[in-house]
Amino acid sequence: MLTQVYEVATPSEAEAISAIGVDHVGVLVGDGAFPRELPVHKAAAVMKAIQPPSVLSALFLSSDVALIERMVRELNPPIVHLGASIELITPDHVVALRKSLPKIKFMRSVPVTGPLAVDVARAYDGIVDWILLDSHRIGDTQIGAQGVTHDWSISRTIVETVRTPVILAGGLGPDNVKEAIRLVQPAGVDSKTKTDRESVHSKDLAKVKAFHRAAKSG
Numbered sequence: 361m362l363t364q365v366y367e368v369a370t371p372s373e374a375e376a377i378s379a380i381g382v383d384h385v386g387v388l389v390g391d392g393a394f395p396r397e398l399p400v401h402k403a404a405a406v407m408k409a410i411q412p413p414s415v416l417s418a419l420f421l422s423s424d425v426a427l428i429e430r431m432v433r434e435l436n437p438p439i440v441h442l443g444a445s446i447e448l449i450t451p452d453h454v455v456a457l458r459k460s461l462p463k464i465k466f467m468r469s470v471p472v473t474g475p476l477a478v479d480v481a482r483a484y485d486g487i488v489d490w491i492l493l494d495s496h497r498i499g500d501t502q503i504g505a506q507g508v509t510h511d512w513s514i515s516r517t518i519v520e521t522v523r524t525p526v527i528l529a530g531g532l533g534p535d536n537v538k539e540a541i542r543l544v545q546p547a548g549v550d551s552k553t554k555t556d557r558e559s560v561h562s563k564d565l566a567k568v569k570a571f572h573r574a575a576k577s578g
């Protein structure tokens with residue numbers, strides 16, 4: 361079971377979270393159009409602090425494909441995670457990005473807001489390295505960080521439908537990750553809000569450790 365944790369913002373947090381053994385250390389990267397996005401030089405410092413075998417997952421909420429490509433070339437992360445809403449970044453965009461960045465692995469967020477999510481996930485099957493199934497507030501231009509779960513029966517259907525590994529996200533924490541794994545059977549699990557410190561965007565290392573341990577033992 362792969363574990364992934366957002367949103368890591370400093371080298372010391374990255375070092376501590378990789379020491380726990382979290383597989384994907386998630387960092388928000390961008391030009392500042394969205395709150396808390398790190399510019400390339402700050403994301404690079406976070407990436408440098410990650411202890412292998414943990415790796416950086418660079419999340420872009422932007423739908424500006426040229427900007428994403430430019431920042432990825434500068435940062436050269438092992439994983440690019442695309443989090444713009446589904447109308448803004450399409451499978452064709454992802455295919456084009458992959459072609460120009462052949463060494464990078466790609467993850468795509470898919471919002472689970474109803475049964476149509478199965479079709480969206482199928483459209484990315486075989487195009488990306490991971491599909492991340494997440495909760496979404498309709499109308500938002502970005503997917504995720506809602507701190508709430510969604511209909512896991514739809515996520516389970518997606519896991520059974522696609523061959524691309526699925527990471528489950530949305531409202532997961534130490535208390536519910538085992539049950540989520542049991543019901544959805546994903547390849548990996550992701551957490552942000554429920555492993556944050558109370559009401560701030562920095563990580564609570566005890567919660568991260570509990571989430572990671574519960575997931576790996578689930």
Ligand SMILES: O=C(O)c1ccccc1NCC(=O)[C@H](O)[C@H](O)COP(=O)(O)O
Pocket residue numbers: 365366367386388419421443492494495502503504505506507508529530531532550551552553554
């Ligand atoms: O990490 C962020 O700050 C972030 C901000 C806006 C949209 C998505 C973001 N992170 C992407 C993730 O994969 C989150 O971990 C995922 O949405 C789960 O979030 P949560 O429900 O808060 O655990």
